[in-house]
Amino acid sequence: MGRMRRAVDHPAATRQQLLAAGAVVFAARGYREATVRDICREADSNVAAVNYHFGGKDGLYAEVLAEGQRQMHVLPPAKVVSADPGERLEFFVRGFLERVLAGAPESNHAQLMFREMIEPTRALDRVVAEFIRPAADELGGIVRELLGPGFSERERQLAGLSIVSQILNYKHCRPVIERLFPDLPLDAAQVGPLTRHITDFSLAALRGMRAVRAGSRRSKARKN
Amino acid sequence: MGRMRRAVDHPAATRQQLLAAGAVVFAARGYREATVRDICREADSNVAAVNYHFGGKDGLYAEVLAEGQRQMHVLPPAKVVSADPGERLEFFVRGFLERVLAGAPESNHAQLMFREMIEPTRALDRVVAEFIRPAADELGGIVRELLGPGFSERERQLAGLSIVSQILNYKHCRPVIERLFPDLPLDAAQVGPLTRHITDFSLAALRGMRAVRAGSRRSKARKN
DNA sequence: CCATAATTCAAACAACCGTTTGAAATGTCA
DNA sequence: TGACATTTCAAACGGTTGTTTGAATTATGG
Numbered sequence: 001m002g003r004m005r006r007a008v009d010h011p012a013a014t015r016q017q018l019l020a021a022g023a024v025v026f027a028a029r030g031y032r033e034a035t036v037r038d039i040c041r042e043a044d045s046n047v048a049a050v051n052y053h054f055g056g057k058d059g060l061y062a063e064v065l066a067e068g069q070r071q072m073h074v075l076p077p078a079k080v081v082s083a084d085p086g087e088r089l090e091f092f093v094r095g096f097l098e099r100v101l102a103g104a105p106e107s108n109h110a111q112l113m114f115r116e117m118i119e120p121t122r123a124l125d126r127v128v129a130e131f132i133r134p135a136a137d138e139l140g141g142i143v144r145e146l147l148g149p150g151f152s153e154r155e156r157q158l159a160g161l162s163i164v165s166q167i168l169n170y171k172h173c174r175p176v177i178e179r180l181f182p183d184l185p186l187d188a189a190q191v192g193p194l195t196r197h198i199t200d201f202s203l204a205a206l207r208g209m210r211a212v213r214a215g216s217r218r219s220k221a222r223k224n
Numbered sequence: 225m226g227r228m229r230r231a232v233d234h235p236a237a238t239r240q241q242l243l244a245a246g247a248v249v250f251a252a253r254g255y256r257e258a259t260v261r262d263i264c265r266e267a268d269s270n271v272a273a274v275n276y277h278f279g280g281k282d283g284l285y286a287e288v289l290a291e292g293q294r295q296m297h298v299l300p301p302a303k304v305v306s307a308d309p310g311e312r313l314e315f316f317v318r319g320f321l322e323r324v325l326a327g328a329p330e331s332n333h334a335q336l337m338f339r340e341m342i343e344p345t346r347a348l349d350r351v352v353a354e355f356i357r358p359a360a361d362e363l364g365g366i367v368r369e370l371l372g373p374g375f376s377e378r379e380r381q382l383a384g385l386s387i388v389s390q391i392l393n394y395k396h397c398r399p400v401i402e403r404l405f406p407d408l409p410l411d412a413a414q415v416g417p418l419t420r421h422i423t424d425f426s427l428a429a430l431r432g433m434r435a436v437r438a439g440s441r442r443s444k445a446r447k448n
Numbered sequence: 449c450c451a452t453a454a455t456t457c458a459a460a461c462a463a464c465c466g467t468t469t470g471a472a473a474t475g476t477c478a
Numbered sequence: 479t480g481a482c483a484t485t486t487c488a489a490a491c492g493g494t495t496g497t498t499t500g501a502a503t504t505a506t507g508g
Contacts, residue, residue, distance in 0.1 A: 014455085014456085032256070032257065033256065035494080035495070035496085036495085036496060036497085037494090037495085037496090045456080045457095046455095046456055046457050046458080047457090047458090047496090047497090048456075048457070048458090048497080048498080048499090049455090049456075049457095050496090050497095051496080051497060051498075052454095052455070052456080053455095056496075056497075057496065057497090117396070117397050117399065117400045118342050118396050118397065118399075119342075119343070120399045124399060124400070124403070125403065128400060128403045128404060132400060132404060133404065136404055154408070155421075157405050157408065158418070158421045158425075159421075159425065161390070161393060161394075161401065162390045162421070162422065162425050164393075165389045165390045165392070165393030165397070166385070166386045166389045166390070168389070168393065168396075168397065169385060169388075169389030169392065169393070170385075172341070172342050172392075172396045172397075173341050173342065173389070173392065173396075175341065175342075175344045175348060176341045176348070176352060176356060177385065179348070179349065179352045180352060180356065180357065180360055181381050184378070184381065194382070197379075197382045197383075197386070198386065200432070200433065200436070201382075201383065201386050201429040201432075201433065202429065203432070204428060204429045204430075204431065204432020204433060204435075204436070205425040205426065205428045205429035205432065206428075207428070207432060208424070208425075208427070208428020208429065208431060208432060209424065209425065209428060211428075212424070212428070236485095238485080238486085259464085259465070259466085260465080260466060260467085261464090261465085261466090269486080269487095270485095270486055270487050270488080271466090271467090271487085271488090272467080272468080272469090272486075272487070272488090273485090273486075273487090274466090274467095275466080275467060275468075276484095276485070276486080277485095280466075280467075281466065281467090
């Protein structure tokens with residue numbers, strides 16, 4: 001009777017299908033709202049499969065996230081893309097925006113990490129350490145070059161936050177933006193225009209910070 | 225046929241307690257994760273009280289949100305605070321940041337609306353129409369003044385989004401920021417410094433946009 | 449080929465959820 | 479006070495959740 005069973009070359013097949021289905025469902029609904037029954041239906045396997053192969057919902061989630069981090073580390077280096085920090089910033093913004101505006105099925109693992117930021121689970125510490133921290137360091141280097149000397153670590157941190165916030169906003173506040181500006185489509189076609197805006201906006205802001213700092217130093221020198 | 229509503233009697237105590245408890249628990253855990261039992265325990269009332277007084281969890285949530293909007297409309301006008309658009313922007317940013325960085329018990333209703341942005345329920349449309357849209361219009365007016373003519377509606381929208389995103393980021397990504405920069409406390413004491421940074425950053429960016437636009441027009445005129 | 453281990457499966461379990469129920473308690477007013 | 483509406487309450491209901499169970503099925507190695 002059961003000859004129409006799914007073709008399984010080797011026993012690890014269900015495991016992989018669960019990982020894939022987990023990435024899809026977790027990315028779509030988040031850890032809490034995703035149900036193991038939905039995941040198993042998506043994976044064409046039994047409800048008990050998750051517990052058998054991963055020890056539970058937590059275990060599957062951790063494995064999906066770890067797989068995503070492994071897969072994410074094949075990121076473009078972006079450090080050697082150009083010597084001009086302005087171009088490096090544009091490259092950074094574009095790469096980020098592509099993941100933010102990508103449709104769900106194309107980058108489930110990235111969507112998962114974006115979810116971790118606003119709906120944290122126990123896995124957030126690992127996500128920060130292995131994914132966010134490196135990105136923050138890279139952006140920090142670019143900001144440091146663009147601002148030049150005379151700025152504190154704190155000031156550079158705030159500038160970096162101001163830049164990434166503009167990108168993440170299109171992910172985190174998507175429902176609001178769609179209602180507020182229905183004529184602003186948030187799809188892959190907008191990566192170019194939004195990259196240009198955010199890069200120009202941020203470069204102008206950093207130049208402004210630099211000019212103000214230089215100006216105040218000049219006036220201080222004048223006073224002496 | 226129900227008896228006429230009591231006009232001079234003591235206000236329905238349990239109803240008010242449920243509203244207060246709902247604001248606390250919904251703000252702390254979000255609509256989905258908040259349980260009716262938790263709310264009723266917080267309100268010292270029976271589990272059935274929510275259904276009796278509000279028809280269900282949905283009804284209570286809607287009432288809490290409506291109460292918040294009513295309470296929110298007692299906002300400072302901010303339009304007549306100054307004729308200088310730069311000062312108006314600073315006022316806007318500060319007012320927003322105060323709510324973002326406020327502790328939970330002080331501004332539960334504001335926290336609720338921030339939650340609606342990233343974890344929308346059916347109530348988001350009302351929140352956008354009655355709370356977010358007016359704020360966006362106010363910011364849009366400030367941006368219009370600061371940018372001057374020669375910019376499209378779309379460009380002004382993106383500039384506005386770039387500004388509010390910097391503020392909202394401290395709410396939505398708080399868990400990440402706390403892990404990334406543990407020495408950056410996100411409490412009411414930081415309203416001042418963060419207001420100054422975001423305002424300066426944004427004003428410089430808008431000035432830069434304006435300068436680029438003016439420059440390109442000059443060069444175009446040169447070409448003719 | 450067969451014993452043994454690994455894997456799948458339907459079914460059930462315990463805990464929690466929002467909601468309902470019907471009686472008890474409380475309040476209201478002739 | 480007495481009759482009636484309103485409100486409270488413990489208990490239970492139906493549904494969903496993650497997880498467990500134990501037998502059936504499949505793969506593996508001697």
